[in-house]
Amino acid sequence: MAVDLQAIIRAREEADCLADEAAVEAALDRMAGEITARLEHSNPLVYTVMNGGLIFGGRLLPRLPFALETAYLHATRYGLATHGTLLDWRVRPTQDLRNRSVLVLDDILDEGHTLAAIIEHLREEGAREVLSAVLVHKLHDRKAYPGMRADFTGLDIADRFLFGCGMDYKGYWRNAPGIYAVKGL
C-alpha cells in the first residue's frame, strides 16, 4: 500500500519530544564511559542490530576509545507495524564467536523479545559473554521476562510509540535526532 507522506510529515510535526538531541548526546557520553570501563580490555565484537541500531551504533561507536571489532546482524519483529510479532532473522552472525566477548547494540528494548532471542543465539554460537546496550528502555511491565534490562541503557522512556535515533514510525523518521512519541500512540 502506498504511504501517505503528508500523514508521515504531520506525525513528525505533531509528535511529543520526550528526549531532545542534547539529552541523547549526554546519554551516549555516559554509556560510552560505562561500556569502556567494562569492556576496554576484552577485545569485544560489537554487533549492531539492523535497522534500528544503525543510528545508535553510528553515534556510540566513535565514543569508544579502545580496540574492538564491529559487525551487524539483522532481525526484525515489527516490520512497518506498531506491534511486534514473530522474530524474523534476515542476517545471522557469521563471525566465529567462540571465546569472544560480544556486545549487542540496539535502539530500543521494548518487550525485549528481539534482544532475548539475539542474545540466546549468540550464546549458542559459543560467545564467552554477551552484553547488551540499548539507547532506550521503554517503561512498562510487558517484558519478555520480569525485570528485563540491557546491561547498558541510555534513557528510560515512557510507554508510547516512539521514533527517532533509529526508531521508525512506518519506516520513517529514524533520522530524527531526538526521541519522539507519536501523537495518540
Ligand SMILES: O=P(O)(O)OC[C@H]1O[C@H](OP(=O)(O)OP(=O)(O)O)[C@H](O)[C@@H]1O
Ligand atoms: O523489544 P522488542 O519489543 O522486541 O522490540 C525492539 C525491537 O524492535 C525494533 O526493531 P524492528 O522489529 O522494528 O525492526 P527495525 O530494527 O528494522 O526497526 C527495534 O529496533 C528493536 O530491535
Ligand code: HPA
Ligand atoms: O516504540 C517503538 N518505536 C519504534 N520501533 C519500535 N520497536 C519496538 N518498539 C518501538
